[in-house]
Amino acid sequence: MNASLDRFLGRFLDRWTVERIDALGYVDVFRRLHPRALGYTCATWLPAARIDYVFATEELASRAVSSAVVGGRTWPDRDAQVASDHFPLVADFAM
8 A cells, every 4th residue: 555545544444453363363365375465455446455354263265265356356256346435355275
């Protein structure tokens, strides 16, 4: 995210929650599978922030086989843009 937009959104989005979940040892599944992807989920009319997550324990995260933003580049879905102001995030696990 560009720095000025991040500062703007930071006024409205609490980031400490993600940091606390991470500190508890949970894994951000999307980031584990896509270390460099933007993965923006909000807002659907101008995706500029990643505010939706799938967190898992380390054991479950090690079984993650895919994760994608529905409506994004890897999972295009026109209906996702009109269903909400956020794009859904999905993750699949091998059990």
